[in-house]
Amino acid sequence: MSALQKAADPAASPGLARTSLYDLHISLGARMVGFAGYALPVQYSPGIIQEHLFTRASAGLFDVSHMGQALLEGADAACAFEALVPGDIAALVPGEMRYTLLLNKDGRILDDLIVTRLSDANGRGRLRLVVNAATKQADFAHIAELLPGCALTVLVDRALLALQGPKAAAALCRHLSPEAARRIASLPFMSAQAIEHEGITLDISRSGYTGEDGFEISLPAQAAREFAERLLADEEVRPAGLGARDSLRLEAGFCLYGHDIDETTSPVEAGLSWTISKRRRKEGGFLGFEAIKREIETGPRRLRAGFLIEGKIPAREGAMVLDTAGQMIGRITSGGFAPSLGKPIAMGYTDAACAAPGTRVLLAQRGKELASTVAAMPFVPHRYFRKAR
Amino acid sequence: MTTHYTKTHEYVRAEGNTGVVGITDYAQSQLGDVVFVELPPAGKTLKKGEEAATVESVKAAAEVNAPASGEVIEINNVLSESPALVNEDPTGEGWFFKIKLTEPAELNGLMDEDAYREFVKTLS
16 A cells, blocks of 8 residues: 555654653554654544544644744834734734734745734833744744844743634633633633743633634643643543644635645735735835735736535645646645545635636546535634624 | 455455455554545456555545455445445455455465564554
8 A cells, every 4th residue: 555654653753853742642542743843643543533523522632832932022023023924913912913924025925823912021022923833943043034133032942732622711711710711711812811820821822723712822841741631631622633633724724834825825826815904015014015016916826725526535735726628727735534524625726717616627636537616715614702792 | 264465554365266355454543534445346357566446534545556466356335435444444344345366376475464463563
C-alpha cells in the first residue's frame, strides 16, 4: 500500500521538538506525527471522525503549543504594527483581538495570525501575536527587522491549549473561581482576558479554528499538563488531534497556511479582503498596499472557493479544477471528508469567472474526474458566542 | 488456510485456489478512519504488485496493490455502505476482494504472520 504516513517515533526522528503535553499525549494513546518540527498527536484512539463530532457536540481539547506566541511592545506598538499588516490594529481596545495577515511587498501572504491588544504597561502599547508554527521563525525575524523601534519577545515557555465546542465555556468555567468564571462566561467572541488562577496567569481568549464557540488558553508550559488533565477529567471534554483540527477548520471554511494561502496568494484572491478595513484601504501604509489596491480595482484573476463533491471519493490537495468543457481553471488546496456532513468537501482556487456558488466543475486527480459544485463557505455554519443584549 | 503478507501491508488469505485480499490491522491503524474504498470490478485480471484498489481515509488516499496475481471473482460490496469495517475488522468483515489465484507459487515470496509481525516492529 502506498502513502502510509510514518508515525513520529521520537527515536527515529530525534529532530522533532516536544510540547509540554508530549507525555500526556502518549499516555492518552495518541498516534504522534511530525508537524512543523514538532511531535504532535494526529489522533487518539477514537479516531478523527469521533474527535471531530465530539468537538461539534461537546468540547475537544487541542494542544496547539507548537504555534508561535510573542509580545510586541513599544511606544505605539499598535500603529507601528500596521506597517506590516492590512488589519485595523490601531482601533483595537485592550482585550480585543483581530485576525490579520503578514504581507510581503507584493501583497502576498507571509502568514496569517491573531493579534490581541493588551492593556498598556509603563506607557508602552502591547500586542500579543499568535502565528503559525511552520512560519514562526521567519515571521518573528521579519517583524523584528522591520519594527526596530518595538521590542519583540518570543514567549517560548508558554503552552497553548484550544478548548473548542458548544460545551467549552461551561467546562472551562467549572475550573475557575466564581469571579473568573463570570468574566469568562460573558467574554465576547474575539476578545481576551488574563485570569489569575492558582498562582499562574491564564491568558484566555474566546477564539478558535473550528467555527464553534471556544477558547484558546495560553499558560506557563510547566503548568500545562496539570491544567489539561483537569479539563480532560470533565466528561464533556475529550482530547482531539491535528486530524480533527484540520477537518473542523475545513468545514468552517478557514484557510490553512502553506496550503490555502501562501506567498503566491493575495488576500483579495483568498477571499480575505474583509480583513482590510475601510480606513486601511484608503490610507494604505502597509507592506504590499500598492499591489493590493491595484488588485481590488481590477478584480482578482482567481478566487478561493469551496467545493461539494458528488459521490464519496474526496478530492485532495493538488487535484485540478476543470470547467465542464475540460479546461483547467484552478487547483484544490485542501480536501477531505467532512465528518459533520458525511461527505467529501474541498477548498481551492478557480478562475474568478467560475467562482460563483452553484457552478458545475470537475475535480481531476489520479486519472479520475469527480463531479463537483462550487459551494459557499463555511460548509458548516459558525456558532460563535454572541453576547445577549 | 494460510495468510500471507506484503511489505506494503496487504494480506492474502489462501482458501484453496481463492485468495481473500485486504489490508492489515497495522495499515488501517496508520490510515485512520476509512471513508471510502474503491474496489476493482469483478472479472478484472490483476498482476502481483499492480494497483488494485484505493482506500480513502479522512486525511489521505492510499493505493492497495494486488499481493498476488489472479482474476477478481468477488468484491466486498458491504464496504460501499460500511467502509469503517476496514478499521473495525480488517482481516475479517473488512476484506476487499477475492481473486482466483493464477500463480499460487507467488505466495511463497510473501511473509507469514510471524515474519510480518517482526517486520511491523521495525517500522515504529
